[in-house]
Amino acid sequence: MLQFARTYTIENVSRRNLLKGFAFGGGLVLMARLLPEEARAAGMHEQQYATGSTGMPHGTVNDPHVFVAIAPDGTVTIIAARAEMGTGAARTSLPMIIAEELDADWSRVKIEQSVGNEERYGNQDTDGSRSVRHFLQPMRECGAAMRMMLESAAATRWGVDPSQVRARNHEVIDTSSGQRLGYGDLAAAAAALPTPPVARLTFKDPSEYRYIGKETVQIVDLFDITAGKARYGADHRLPGQRYAVIARPPVVGGKLVSFDAAEALKVPGVERVLAVQGWQPPGTKFLPVGGVAVVARNTGAAMAGRDKLKIVWDDGPNKTYDTDAYRAELQKAVAMPGEVVRNQGDFDAAAKSAAQVISAEYYIPHLVHTPMEPPSALVYVSDGKCEAWAPVQSPGGTRDDLAKLLNLAPGKVTLHTTLLGGGFGRKSKCDYVLEAALLSKELGIPVQVQWTREDDIRNSFYHAVAVERIEAAVDADKKVIGWRHRSASPSIITTFKAGVEHQAAFEVSMGLVDVPFDIANIRCETGAAPAHTRIGWFRSVYNIPHGFAVQSFVAELAHALGRDQKDMLLELIGPPRVVDLRQTVAKDMFWDYGEPWDSYPIDAGRLRNVAEVAAKEAGWGRTLPPGHGLGIAAHRSFVTYVATVVEVAVAPDGTISVPRVDTAIDCGFHVNPERIASQVEGAAVMGLTLAKYGNITFKNGRVQQGNFDDYQMVRIDESPKVTKVHIVPHPYEVHASGVGEPPLPPFAPALCNAIFAATGKRIRNLPVGDQLKT
């Protein structure tokens, strides 16, 4: 258990006086106040606990017959159906919710990973920070139903009224006689019972929680990970399997013309060299790009063989892609009117009447995910069946993509989800699994495809490059009366469809149109940005460029108007209120992360609150040593509110270090504070990496970086020294929201605002690189 490493605090609600500032559109807090007993007795089922899960493919499943098995010895096996990539949500937090309501003894719980099968388990697509947000209530129902089935089985066994038995810590007790039976003794009888309807379920009072909201549970894979026993994508073995690496077109959209394998085949261990079918984007979704595969008896031989290949490529239409030239195109795009995606009031009139107009332009380059585990997969196609072991974020989607590729019924494909050695959005795309399937089908043997780091960096689905231009109209009283934000950035939709040049609704709703500022005249526009490479999700997605621009610009305004950064931020956020964009955002261009508005309105009060908590905990305004500065940023994403204060130290030679980070997170009701803290701590490191180093550049259509020497990661000696996490608590009725992604967007702007405070140098173009070097 945690001995001393508590890196987070749960904010004291009464001290913060949180509820005072709240104005819930859906009136959920009010409902809970008026009807606590009724609500509990009836169960907070889907109608009352509405989430966007109903809009996801295959929705959610809450049936204990699907997720829970109890052995005669009392061992409770809980199915983890989503992918575990390090957040702890899939294999620890969600099972913990079942165990809580089931009143199981966690030390007698085992976790089993499901195969990809959304018809059975509900949506398995592990991205969008949705796991706890969508499955909290279904998992709670699942545990409660199983508990009631055990109670019912015990009452029948004893011939007593069910109302006088209750489950407690892996036993059912007859409260009148005191007799008791273990869950194992009741398992068979309970499993034979039908699942009680949701309306009949009763739930534990949160005051009785032993796991939820506590720090009593550690991640289930902790021992295996630390003992080297945990199995990731490349860690499964089948008899007769071979190892393959693939030389892919250096320019996306390129094609193989010819290859000479003579030298490669001389490498000891290399057995086969063959062309792999490929597809040329745009619009090819996750289909592989093709190339030449080297198949060998071990991975090292396959890699050595690939080095000896002589290949002629046709580079195709993207061979001139150059990120310097593209940047100039994006700058041109934001210099002129774009497609209007939000129009509130009249920005032009405000600008005309303004005492001054302040503007700034920001550049955020392409990024790539580089999970520590490069993509890999083991697939065996034989006898009209396909079996795969792969680290994928979307097990059900991968199964279906395999079935489609191989022209098999989905039932003929078995996709075992291994642990993911990091995902960050990269492993939402299953191209590497499809490659292994193509090779296995061709060769008739199990094939493990291993990507090298160079493959990962050069053949990815890249985080979109962006130019963001913001202009603010300020009146004679130094009040901001107008806001125009133009964003030009290629859309992820280009990976699915040809001919797309503007950001889609889900993209502009990540920090562009949903800016929650209390400004009368707001206009948001997107500029044309055709894609010349594959664009894909990267942890927190378009919140990175939009959030960087907005939160940097707030601090720029503060400086220009002689204000404190934090005061300026709070003034722009305005008073606690629901910010309803549904009238001012262009038709179908607002997307509340797929959630029902009444459950997840944009609450300016909650955004204010995290900013105030982070500032107070960081000691905002304190005297700092020379060369140090504080910066703040607050951003809502994935329906969660996060604010970060970064303290930076800039050495005389321009080297930056981060002595301290304070992040406040309001993710509604929280399940696993220890894992929430770990996500926030990690986001500070990833945020520092992308701010300091993150830069994928293209020349002649080719990615210029290749490994950790030229695509650098922050290491332990330059990582933030202390990251303090402050969790804003809420009762169950305040819907749980995302955690994996939301801590990332505020970091880079908070850092750059801190750099400005320390040095007077404004970073508008990421990465920081050597811009501060003297």
Place this chain on the structure above:
Amino acid sequence: MIKFTVNGQPQTTDADPSSPLLWYLRDELDLIGTKFGCGKALCGACTVHIDGQAVRSCTLPLSTVDGRAVVTIEGLHPSGDHPVQRAWRAVSVPQCGFCQAGQIMQAAALLAANPKPTDAEIDQGMSGNICRCGCYQRIHMAVRLAATGV
């Protein structure tokens, strides 16, 4: 013919002597705890001990281990309870966990050579190992805890 020991077991191989040790461990011996992260000794995911020294196995030719003792994460402690492993659990270090075997092997070698490192020595000693999830704060805590006794 190359002869060496892996986790105390004698091994003899006529594999390509220029081939990296990592693939012999993973693909021939099925010791999958040692990970491939970069292939250029830049990230430390493949760290093993050779005669007690932390070494990156992804670039180390098999020929160089002839006559030497290789220890992988699987052999660090018979029941997985080396003080560094226990410290890692005490502070719940891992997120995805992929880099952690390498981190633990690096930390164990660091503490064997320098049982009471300063904070700066911990950071310096661990700076060759990348964690993309960003567990550094807890890695630092765990190394310090292991040094002071769990």
